[in-house]
Amino acid sequence: MASRNPSNPNFAAQNDEDLDSAELLKLREKCGRFRILVIGRANAGKTTLxxxxxxxxxxxxxxxKDGNPIDMSPSHERGIHDINNEITYEANPGFVFHDSGGFESGSNDELEAVRAFIKARSEETTLRDQLHAIWKGTDSVPVIxxxxxxxxxxxxxxxxxxxxxxxxxxxxxxxxQLRVESYLGGLADHIKQEAICKPKGLIFLKGVD
Ligand SMILES: Nc1nc2c(ncn2[C@@H]2O[C@H](COP(=O)(O)OP(=O)(O)OP(=O)(O)O)[C@@H](O)[C@H]2O)c(=O)[nH]1
Ligand SMILES: [Mg+2]
Structure with a gap:
């Protein structure tokens, strides 16, 4: 199990109940592909994550959304920020990501696109096509x-x-180390107390290595 200490250089997950890995594998198998909506500010580290x-x-x-490949040349960023597009990586096709792109500017159209996407995905009848997690989320989908x-x-x-x-x-x-631990601990407490959608888990990423 990951350490609960936020200074742990590995992923340090803090969960009320840590799901054991057998249960996680079973869930992953059921989903077929684990579909994640990523919402975050520009340059926050979404793609890296x-x-x-x-x-x-x-x-x-x-x-x-119809499964047609999008030509990524000349820019790799092209097509990523359309929430309806499916982003996958050859190294692990078990995860499908959707990137909300310009969500942060808070215009009604962008917010509406996110809402419509979440609603449409929740109405999908096959588990494979449903949304399984939102990184920075809403509604009944667990938030991490x-x-x-x-x-x-x-x-x-x-x-x-x-x-x-x-x-x-x-x-x-x-x-x-003490100062960083105390700062991250304070952030975690703040999120736990103040977040409108209480997160099911907190993860601290340290470096991209
Ligand atoms: N130091 C540090 N840099 C990071 C980390 N994660 C990402 N970065 C860097 O931050 C920059 C932006 O990361 P991206 O993953 O492209 O961010 P993004 O949210 O996808 O950005 P947009 O798609 O432009 O909104 C890159 O230069 C990354 O290498 C991290 O954990 N630590
Ligand atoms: Mg990106």
Whole structure:
């Protein structure tokens, strides 16, 4: 089981009930393909996250909702931000991602496109075609809050401590870790208390290696 300590360099999942892996495998088998809607700000690390899930750094394969391949040249980003398109990675075709793209600008059209997509997918009759998770979600779909780029906090904390006059290498290393842990712990508590859709799990991503 993953450590509950947010400073763990691996995925540190915090769940009320940790599903055992046999149960997870059974669920995955039932779904056929696990379909995830990813909502997040531009540059938040959404594409990186999808690649990490599929253990690849290769560009995605994109299909429209009727299964027609989308030509990704000349830009790899082309086609990714249409929520209806299916994004997969050759390395792990078991995951299908949908990227909400410009959701953050908050215009009604964009919000409506997300709502319509979630509604349409919830009305699909086959489990394979339904939405199984929303990363930053709504309604009855379980929400998993993912904190990306947590490693960037190390640099920030280190700089702050230096400014505060700590120069000894060992002290700097120890205190940086403590400061980052305390910051991430505070964020987790804040999300748990304040989130409208209480997350079922919290994950802290540290670095892309
Ligand atoms: N330091 C650090 N950088 C990261 C991490 N995750 C992603 N990045 C970097 O952040 C940048 C943006 O990542 P993307 O995955 O393209 O972000 P995105 O949300 O898909 O961006 P858009 O599709 O443009 O909205 C890239 O340069 C990544 O290498 C992380 O955990 N740590
Ligand atoms: Mg992206």
């Amino acid at each position: 999808c690649q990490m899930m599929c253990k690849t750094d290769k560009p995605p394969i994109v299909h429209d 809050a993912i904190f990306t780029k947590c490693d960037a906090q190390n640099v920030k904390a280190n700089r702050e401590l230096r400014d505060e006059g700590i120069v000894n290498r060992k002290d700097l290393k120890e205190q940086t």
